[in-house]
Amino acid sequence: MKRFAVAALAVGLPLLSVATAHASSQSYTVSGVAWKDLNGDGIRQSSEPLLPGIKIGSATTDANGRYKLEMPSSPDGAGSPPIQAGRSIEDGRFVLTRPSQGPAGTNSDFDWNNGWLQTNEAPVQGLLDNIDVGYMPTRNDAGVKITPKQTGPVHVGDDVVYEIAIDNNAFPSYVGVRVVFPEGVTLAPFNGVSSWADPVGTTGMDIRFLRAIEPNETRIREVSGKVTKPIDGVVTADLIDRASDVDGANDKSSAPLKTAETSTTPTSTPVATQPTSPAPNPKPQPVVAKSPEVKALANTGADPTWPLIGGLVLLAAGVGTVLFARRRRA
Structure with missing residues (x-):
């Protein structure tokens, strides 16, 4: 009995490994349709046309889509x-329309x-069926905005950096962006x-993205160079x-991108301090002969105005008296 069991194992194990290898290498079929999703709801209606000639992986849809x-x-x-199907x-x-919006047979x-194909289904008896692809009218709207990162004036020799922001609406887009600097920048x-x-x-440079932009997602990239x-x-x-x-707007x-003047603030030229030198000797003046001195009256510090007025009054009174006396004699 033991010999029989050993013999059975010796024969059965190779057969089992051959069967396992055959099962693991067994091919299976993926099938489905391509259709034009006219209303863009992600669900195939009977009134929506099937699409012949659509490339899906290495296959192409026939006359019936x-x-x-x-x-x-x-x-x-x-x-x-x-x-993978074309975008x-x-x-x-x-x-491509929005996936997984309805029953497996019509989405x-x-x-x-x-x-890329997204499914959690497994083949049943070697067939993975109802793997469909829909195409809806274009609705995506990508946009781009460029913003300088540096603040203040730019001078020759400075590095400059610009931020590129690419966004879109509620529908995915797959785009690149061409950035061009003016002459005088080394990228x-x-x-x-x-x-x-x-x-x-x-x-200039063409920036191309390896992945599509998700709906309502903004992608930021930076480009830089040196001003020469x-x-x-x-x-x-x-x-x-x-x-x-x-919308192309x-x-x-x-x-x-504009360079400023060589200097942004006026600078005053420092004035060199001159060494101080001794004052020159005064030029000799000619000697002028002095006239005989006239002694000036001593200045007592008193104001002479009132005495002068008083004298004038007395003088006037005297003159008046003399004139009055002459008239009487006459």
């Missing part, structure tokens, strides 16, 4: 197979930010999270790579 994908191995339980169709006029299963290398930059001429000569211009930021956008922004 259906597709099938053979996946090489079965995932362990529920999980999302690595399948937009018809030159950006239609974009969209692809992330509307980046197009610093760009270092932005989840993005990279390609040079544009000598003073006097400038009187602007720094511009323009949205690029936008598959769709409902907020797709461009600018900020001034």
Whole structure:
């Protein structure tokens, strides 16, 4: 009996490992439809048209809007197979609709930010069905704003930094931005999270984002450079790579970049202190012969005005008396 058991194990174990390997490598099918979500509610109605010729992973939808994908191995339980759909169709006029808005058989299963399949379903008997994708009319509206980080005057030789803010409304967008400085700025290398930059001429760069912008999310990036000569211009930021956008009025922004004078405050020239030198000898004056001295009356300090007036009064009285006497004699 023991020999039989050992023999059974010797034969069964290889067969079991072969069966396990076969099961793990067994392929399964992913299928579904693509449709045009005309009202943008994320749910496929019977009146909404199916879309032929839509690329989903390595497959393309047929004349009835259906597709099938053979996946090489079965995932362990529920999980999302690595399948991606395009973010937009018809030159950006239609974009991925909001996912998971209704029953599994009539909603969209692809992330509307980046197009990757999002599902928790597992294959049933080798089939993962009703993996659909919807495209709704464009509704996203991304915008950009550029703001200088430095305050005060800018001079030749200074480093300048500008903040680029990209935001959008309640719908996701996938955009980049072109930033251009005026001549006279040497750009610093760009270092932005989840993005990279390609040079544009000598003073510009295209910043492209590796991920889509979530609804109502603002992304901030900074660009910098060094001023190498006097400038009187602007720094511009323009949205690029936008598959769709409902309003172009907020797709461009600018900020001034102007160098100040060499010195911002007038400085007085210090006056050198002259060493003091002895005063020059006075020029000899010619000697003038003195006239005989006339002794002046001593100054007693008394005011002579009243005595003078009194004398005049007495004189006048005397003259009057003399005149009066002559008249009487006559």
